[in-house]
Amino acid sequence: GHLVSLVLPGGASSSAGMMPAMQRFQVVDTFSSGLYEFDKALAYVALPQAQKMLRMPGSITGIEARVSDIYNARAIGEVLVDRLGFPYLAQDWMQMNHNLFSALKLQKTVMFIILVLIIIVAAFNIASTLIMMVMEKTRDIAILKAMGATDWSIKKIFVYKGLVIGTVGTFFGLIAGFLLCLILSSYQFIELPRDVYFFTTLPVDLEFLDVLVITLSTIGICFFATLYPSRKAARLNPVEAFRYG
Numbered sequence: 025g026h027l028v029s030l031v032l033p034g035g036a037s038s039s040a041g042m043m044p045a046m047q048r049f050q051v052v053d054t055f056s057s058g059l060y061e062f063d064k065a066l067a068y069v070a071l072p073q074a075q076k077m078l079r080m081p082g083s084i085t086g087i088e089a090r091v092s093d094i095y096n097a098r099a100i101g102e103v104l105v106d107r108l109g110f111p112y113l114a115q116d117w118m119q120m121n122h123n124l125f126s127a128l129k130l131q132k133t134v135m136f137i138i139l140v141l142i143i144i145v146a147a148f149n150i151a152s153t154l155i156m157m158v159m160e161k162t163r164d165i166a167i168l169k170a171m172g173a174t175d176w177s178i179k180k181i182f183v184y185k186g187l188v189i190g191t192v193g194t195f196f197g198l199i200a201g202f203l204l205c206l207i208l209s210s211y212q213f214i215e216l217p218r219d220v221y222f223f224t225t226l227p228v229d230l231e232f233l234d235v236l237v238i239t240l241s242t243i244g245i246c247f248f249a250t251l252y253p254s255r256k257a258a259r260l261n262p263v264e265a266f267r268y269g
Contacts, residue, residue, distance in 0.1 A: 191246070
């Protein structure tokens with residue numbers, strides 16, 4: 025393996041001032057954690073060598089504990105600190121990676137806004153399709169109203185049609201998204217730039233609540249897109265329609 029030199033600032037004091045501690049190590053193997061921040065800056069050395077380099081014989085700076093329930097790490101850390109007492113303190117993985125999680129939360133919110141905007145554009149297409157249909161079916165609507173159809177029943181026809189288009193589109197979109205996530209979780213074929221993102225590959229995690237919110241939002245937007253065309257159809261005057269139709 026290759027030889028590397030580790031330099032530790034603030035080593036031994038001499039007549040020339042503080043001399044940095046330096047030691048040569050042989051690289052025997054490499055590892056990949058999947059997190060670029062760790063991969064670029066973290067190295068494992070034998071404990072006695074680290075103690076010698078830091079001039080801390082028989083002592084350590086910290087202990088890492090792996091827990092089975094990662095979301096209970098903070099409570100476990102508090103229990104450990106209570107048992108050990110002062111001056112020990114515990115720092116869990118959420119505190120250590122706070123900036124990363126804040127960035128991911130912001131990114132998730134922005135992505136939801138972008139998705140809603142895309143859905144609104146699609147909803148306008150549904151609305152324009154329904155408006156064109158109202159114009160094409162003016163004579164048919166007039167006949168239905170002349171036969172005794174109420175405004176509400178005419179409105180329901182176009183609302184249901186718009187909702188069917190929206191629901192079918194949402195369903196096929198969900199299936200496509202689910203299949204893509206399934207493939208991504210099995211085959212990591214999307215690689216991310218190491219120096220830009222924290223991850224080397226695109227991580228996938230399906231959240232039921234997120235899927236539910238997106239689905240309900242989509243159907244809700246599609247419903248609102250049907251209101252104007254259906255109202256226009258319901259307010260159609262059969263006498264005027266027959267006169268000009």
